[in-house]
Amino acid sequence: MSVFMTCFFIVFSYVSPNEKGITLIWVGFALTFYLLSDYKLVTSHIDRLAERGSFIILIYQYGKKEFVFWMICMSIFGLVQYMLQVVFGSFDAMMYKLGVVYSNVNNGEWWRLFTGTFFHSSFGHWIVNATTILIIGPIVCIISRVRGIGVFLLGNVAGATAALITANLSGMGDSYVGVSAGIYAMMGWFLCYSKINKTDVPSKLFYTLLNLIVLSILLTYLMMPKSSNSAHIAGIVTGLLSYFILPTSGKYVLSQK
Incomplete structure (x- = not known):
């Protein structure tokens, strides 16, 4: 399917050249290579x-509570944001009060690097993150x-901090x-876990x-250029390092399930 889509986008871009068509060709190549x-x-x-x-069955059997846990967390994040937008009158007003607004953080309001990460720019943004965390969250937990x-x-x-630094340097x-970034951190942590605990x-x-x-980093760069890839990379690095800072105790691992 991905090969067919790539060929279609190549023909489409040849007939009607445009930047979006070229981007879709690269997306098709990336997906095809991964698959x-x-x-x-x-x-x-x-x-x-x-x-x-067998691994998928194991995750399904033992990950139900963790799935519910992350579903509740993401629902709370979305509901709280909705309520705050109602209270403050708009998304922009809420961001000015509590979000990761770089000018405010640079003026010393560092707490925003924590609170502001739980907000999302749109319902679609929330859906994407909720779907992803419901996949990786239960596995890690x-x-x-x-x-x-x-x-x-x-x-x-770490992701919010990296985005701040990038914005300050680039303007x-x-x-x-x-x-x-938190989702990427969990992916990075589990990546390290899967390398060290091969059995x-x-x-x-x-x-x-x-x-x-x-693939995820590449697709984000190609299809959502306004997204902060520096934050995503910082999340991955944080996850990798966190494995050695917060390692498993050896008493609660997947092999014992």
């Missing part, structure tokens, strides 16, 4: 597909909910929203995760 490389990883050994199926939450919060602050942008996860899952993270 083909992961297909090769899974099918190169007869047991890998079964391993991944099965290993340890405390560490999962800690990594998520650290990633949010572009005036605010930051979203928990995507706990399906074979070659590390490479699938690595390719997925690279």
Whole structure:
């Protein structure tokens, strides 16, 4: 399907050249490369597909409470934002009072780097983050909910800080929203976990995760250029480092499930 879409976009761009068409071609190439490389990883050994199926079943069995936990968290984030927008009168007014507005943070209101990350620019933005966190959140929190939450919060602050520094250096942008850096932090943490604890996860899952993270960063850059990739990268780095700061105790790992 991705190959067909890429070919279609190539023909479309040839007939009617435009910047969006070129972007879609690159998106198609990226998706095709990811799918083909992961297909090769899974099918190169007869047991890998079964391993991944068993892993998904394990996550489904033991991750229900964690799924509900993150669903409640994201619902609270959305509901609180809605109520604050009603109280302050608009999204912009709420951001000025509580959000990560760079000028306010530069004036010493550093607490905004924490509170402002839970806001989202639109319902669509919230949906994307909610969907992603409902996938990665339960996996990480099965290993340890405390560490999962800690990594998520650290990633949010690190992402907002990276976005602030980037904006100060480039002079572009005036605010930051979203928990995507925290999500990337959890992905980075689990990436490290899957590399070190190879017997706990399906074979070659590390490479699938690595390719997925690279693909996600690339697609965000291509399709949402206004998004802060520096925040996403900071989130990933925070997650990787957090594994060694907040490692598993060895008493609660996936292999014991």
